Amino acid sequence: MDTATHITMGVAIGGLATIDPAVEQNPELFHAVFIGAIIGSHAPDFDTFFKFKDNATYIRHHRGTSHSPLAVLLWSLIVTLPLFLIFQDASFSHLWGWILLSVILHVFVDIFNAYGTQALKPFVNKWIALGWISTFDPYIFGLFSAGAIAWLLGADPVVTYGTIFFVVFLYYIKRFLDKKEITDILQKHFPSATKIITQPTIRHNEWRVVIETPKFYFVADYDHGHIDIKDTFEKRDYPDSxxxxxxxxxxxxxxxxxxxxxxxxxxxxxxxxxxxxxxxxxxxxxxxxxxxxxxxxxxxxxxxxxxxxxxxxxxxxxxxxxxxx
Structure with a gap:
């Protein structure tokens, strides 16, 4: 997801954390959790600093090792430890638990767009890019932004964000079904397809797709059931030269x-x-x-x-x- 959506999700974790009696009853712990959830919700993308070295390093590592299970644990501790030293009345286990959740949420939502992550590295080095959700999805961003405004206006954060997370969960199911419908239609049009890659756009019913067959690549737009082939490329073996x-x-x-x-x-x-x-x-x-x-x-x-x-x-x-x- 984009940075803005990750941050709004961090705010949501901070609000949802008030369901924890330890957080609700300890203002110092609440402030530590709130700050930590926002930082933790963006922490895996701190690998952007690789760009200062060169693009090759950035592309190799962005959403790679930095989004792996070990990195998730390390990011949560890196964010938690300084906050625990600053907010000394905070419970370490409660603080770390909510920050860990915010980091996990970051990596989890990243696997659903076309860019994907190496979220299972080093066990599986393959990029996981499900292609259900746009990198910036205005519906998801709008819901979490509305939740933040409602909380500021006095709404119960647990009820507000609990409802929003449930609605977003249903939305993810719908997008999965949307993708399945698209891939089923494309498979019928291209029965020899060996790979179908989908990339949703910010327009809900418009998708970019790539269909790979044994002999060709087809690049197309998909809009309300209509397939518009933009480019066709013949597949060529790489010369052994x-x-x-x-x-x-x-x-x-x-x-x-x-x-x-x-x-x-x-x-x-x-x-x-x-x-x-x-x-x-x-x-x-x-x-x-x-x-x-x-x-x-x-x-x-x-x-x-x-x-x-x-x-x-x-x-x-x-x-x-x-x-x-």
């Missing part, structure tokens, strides 16, 4: 391939260099595919430049590659 093997060793390309479940490649040869481009097919926007990995090699297969990340125009991509020269 020195240049491709060299590209596969590049850190940017490694990070991209580790993260992306469906992508294609292009090879463009020039007099002095070869450019190999890997293109994620999930994020088509205005006819452009912004998430890429690009590597250029000289005639001896040495890497000249490489990049992975989000670029929203060909002109910006070329400028980025020139800046890396």
């Amino acid at each position: 020195t240049e491709m093997n060299a590209a596969f060793q590049d850190e940017n390309v490694k990070s991209f391939r580790n993260f992306s479940p469906v992508y294609r490649h292009e090879i463009e040869r020039h007099d002095d260099y070869t450019e190999i481009r890997f293109i994620d097919l999930r994020y088509r926007r205005d006819g452009h595919y912004p998430f890429v990995a690009v590597v250029t090699l000289d005639k001896f297969y040495n890497i000249l430049t490489s990049y992975t990340g989000w670029i929203y125009s060909e002109e910006k991509l070329q400028k980025k590659l020139e800046s890396l020269t």
Whole structure:
């Protein structure tokens, strides 16, 4: 989920914590829990600091190890310990328990969008991206924001947020059924499909989908039962060549391939260099595919430049590659 929704969920955990008699009866513990739940609800995304190193490191680790079971435990303790030292009358077990819940909730809701997480790492390194919920879902954000306003106006936080969590639970079930309906329809239209990836948008009935078959990739929009094929790409095997093997060793390309479940490649040869481009097919926007990995090699297969990340125009991509020269 986006940062704003994570924070509103943290506020919700802080309000729901008043169901705990220890929190309700101890103002110091309540304040510690409230602050800790808000910080804990965002803590796993502190891995954004990897971006200061480079995009390859960020893509490799964002929502990766930082969202694993061990990291969840560590984040909860990292947030709890300073607050326990500041609010010395707070019960450590109650404080840690509610903060732990806020961190778990963060990781749990992240698995439902198209980006996903490695929430089971190191037991399972696969990215879990269910594709039911948009990264920013206005309905979920609106409900939790309304809950915060109602609490400020004097509503009982336990009743308010208990109701909201129940409604959101039902909403998740509905979105699961929406996705199932879409994938069933797509499977009928593409009976040879080996993979169907869904990406909900902020518009409730509009989805972006990628269908992989043994011979083709189909990129489409799905709207109220209507399938609009935007692009069709023939699948091509990766050549067993020195240049491709060299590209596969590049850190940017490694990070991209580790993260992306469906992508294609292009090879463009020039007099002095070869450019190999890997293109994620999930994020088509205005006819452009912004998430890429690009590597250029000289005639001896040495890497000249490489990049992975989000670029929203060909002109910006070329400028980025020139800046890396």
